[in-house]
Amino acid sequence: MNATSIASHSLDPATLLSVDNLKVQFGVPRGGFPWSGKATLRAVDGVSFSVRRGETVGLVGESGCGKSTLARAIIGLAPVASGSVRWLDKETVLTGAQRDTSRLRRDVQMIFQDPLASLDPRMTIEQIVSEPLRTHGQDIARADVQRRVLTMLERVGLNAQHLRRYPHEFSGGQCQRVGIARALIGEPQLVICDEPVSALDVSIQAQIVNLLRDLQRELSLSLLFVAHDLAVVKAISHRVLVMYLGRVMEFGDKRDVYGTPRHPYTRALLSAVPVPDPVVERARRHLLLRGEIASPLSPPSGCAFRTRCPDAIEACANEIPQAVTHGASATRVACIRVGDAA
Ligand SMILES: Nc1ncnc2c1ncn2[C@@H]1O[C@H](COP(=O)(O)OP(=O)(O)O)[C@@H](O)[C@H]1O
Ligand SMILES: [Mg+2]
Incomplete structure (x- = not known):
C-alpha cells in the first residue's frame, strides 16, 4: 500500500x-432573492x-x-x-x-x-x-x-x-x-x-x-x-474512473475494478447491475445504496460517500481520504477502510 x-x-x-x-x-444563487448571495x-x-x-x-x-x-x-x-x-x-x-x-x-x-x-x-x-x-x-x-x-x-x-x-x-x-x-x-x-x-x-x-x-x-x-x-x-x-460527488473514488485497470472492486461505492454500483443468468441473479446479494447522492453545495465532511456507505465509521468524517494504490496493477482507491488487498 x-x-x-x-x-x-x-x-x-x-x-x-x-x-x-x-x-x-x-457560484449559484443561495435563495430566491438577489440579496441572498451566492x-x-x-x-x-x-x-x-x-x-x-x-x-x-x-x-x-x-x-x-x-x-x-x-x-x-x-x-x-x-x-x-x-x-x-x-x-x-x-x-x-x-x-x-x-x-x-x-x-x-x-x-x-x-x-x-x-x-x-x-x-x-x-x-x-x-x-x-x-x-x-x-x-x-x-x-x-x-x-x-x-x-x-x-x-x-x-x-x-x-x-x-x-x-x-x-x-x-x-x-x-x-x-x-x-x-x-x-x-x-x-x-x-x-x-x-x-x-x-x-x-x-x-x-x-x-x-x-x-x-x-x-x-x-x-x-x-x-x-x-x-x-x-x-x-x-x-x-x-481499458481503465475505469469511478466518480462520486465530484471526487475520484477508484481508478484502475478495468479487469481490476470490475473483478476486484475495492471501494464500497464501486461495489454498490456493480452489485446493482443485473446478471443475465436468472439463477445467479437470484442468489446475488445486492448492496443497496441508502438515500440520495448528497448535494455538491454542502458535501459531507471527510469522505463524500460516507453518508451512504455501509462500511462507514466515525473516522470517515474527519478527512477527505487520500488515493492509495492497491494490487498488482496499482488501482487507486480513496477509502480509509480498504486494507492492502494485494
Ligand atoms: N453551469 C452550471 N452552473 C451551476 N451548476 C452547474 C453547472 N453545470 C453543472 N452544474 C452542477 O454541477 C454538478 C455536476 O453536474 P454534471 O457535470 O452535469 O454531472 P453529470 O454529468 O455527472 O451528470 C451538478 O450538481 C450540476 O447541477
Ligand atoms: Mg453529464
Missing part, C-alpha cells in the same frame, strides 16, 4: 492527458487522473456527480478554480487569464449525448463533417476535403448518398455516426465522448459502442468515455 504522489502518473511517457487535483466551482457548488472537487496514448478511460458515476463538468473543464469550457490540465506535458487550462487551449482544440474533440441537437440543422452532412477542416485554418484543397469527408463517412458506416442530406433525415444512431465522423475528421488524438449512447435505443447502443471501439483500435485513438451505464463502460474501457 503506497500513498501516491499526485504527479506520479504524469511521469509515464505514454501519458497524453494529465489532470491534477482539478477543482471546478459554480453559494459555491463544487462540481469537480480535486480530481486527478491520466489518459495514455491509445487507451480508453471509462468515466462512471451517478447523474450529477460531475462527469460532464470534468469533460468540459478538460477542453477549457468550465470555470477551473484550481489544479491543472496538462496536454503532452504542456499546461493547457490554467486558473485565471493565462490559458492556452489552441493545441488542445485541434488534438481533442468531443462527441455529445444528444446527436441530433449537436448537429446544425441547416447544414448538410457534408458541411457538418467538413467543418473542422475549415475552421482549423488548414489549407486543404476542395477536392481533398470531399475525399476525406467521404472516406470518413464510409468508415463510420455511412456513404456518398448521405452527403447532401440534412440531420433531421437521419435516425439517432445515424446522427451519432455523423457526430463521430465530424469529431474524427481532423485526426484528433483524444476524443471525449460524453454519454454518446445514453440517448439511443438499446439495440443501437452496442453498434455505436462497437464502432467507437473499432475506430479507437484502428486509429490508435485515446478515448475518455463518459457513461452512467457500467456494462457499456466495461465493453469499451
Whole structure:
C-alpha cells in the first residue's frame, strides 16, 4: 500500500492527458432573492487522473456527480478554480487569464449525448463533417476535403448518398455516426465522448459502442468515455474512473475494478447491475445504496460517500481520504477502510 504522489502518473511517457487535483466551482444563487448571495457548488472537487496514448478511460458515476463538468473543464469550457490540465506535458487550462487551449482544440474533440441537437440543422452532412477542416485554418484543397469527408463517412458506416442530406433525415444512431465522423475528421488524438449512447435505443447502443471501439483500435485513438451505464463502460474501457460527488473514488485497470472492486461505492454500483443468468441473479446479494447522492453545495465532511456507505465509521468524517494504490496493477482507491488487498 503506497500513498501516491499526485504527479506520479504524469511521469509515464505514454501519458497524453494529465489532470491534477482539478477543482471546478459554480457560484449559484443561495435563495430566491438577489440579496441572498451566492453559494459555491463544487462540481469537480480535486480530481486527478491520466489518459495514455491509445487507451480508453471509462468515466462512471451517478447523474450529477460531475462527469460532464470534468469533460468540459478538460477542453477549457468550465470555470477551473484550481489544479491543472496538462496536454503532452504542456499546461493547457490554467486558473485565471493565462490559458492556452489552441493545441488542445485541434488534438481533442468531443462527441455529445444528444446527436441530433449537436448537429446544425441547416447544414448538410457534408458541411457538418467538413467543418473542422475549415475552421482549423488548414489549407486543404476542395477536392481533398470531399475525399476525406467521404472516406470518413464510409468508415463510420455511412456513404456518398448521405452527403447532401440534412440531420433531421437521419435516425439517432445515424446522427451519432455523423457526430463521430465530424469529431474524427481532423485526426484528433483524444476524443471525449460524453454519454454518446445514453440517448439511443438499446439495440443501437452496442453498434455505436462497437464502432467507437473499432475506430479507437484502428486509429490508435485515446478515448475518455463518459457513461452512467457500467456494462457499456466495461465493453469499451481499458481503465475505469469511478466518480462520486465530484471526487475520484477508484481508478484502475478495468479487469481490476470490475473483478476486484475495492471501494464500497464501486461495489454498490456493480452489485446493482443485473446478471443475465436468472439463477445467479437470484442468489446475488445486492448492496443497496441508502438515500440520495448528497448535494455538491454542502458535501459531507471527510469522505463524500460516507453518508451512504455501509462500511462507514466515525473516522470517515474527519478527512477527505487520500488515493492509495492497491494490487498488482496499482488501482487507486480513496477509502480509509480498504486494507492492502494485494
Ligand atoms: N453551469 C452550471 N452552473 C451551476 N451548476 C452547474 C453547472 N453545470 C453543472 N452544474 C452542477 O454541477 C454538478 C455536476 O453536474 P454534471 O457535470 O452535469 O454531472 P453529470 O454529468 O455527472 O451528470 C451538478 O450538481 C450540476 O447541477
Ligand atoms: Mg453529464
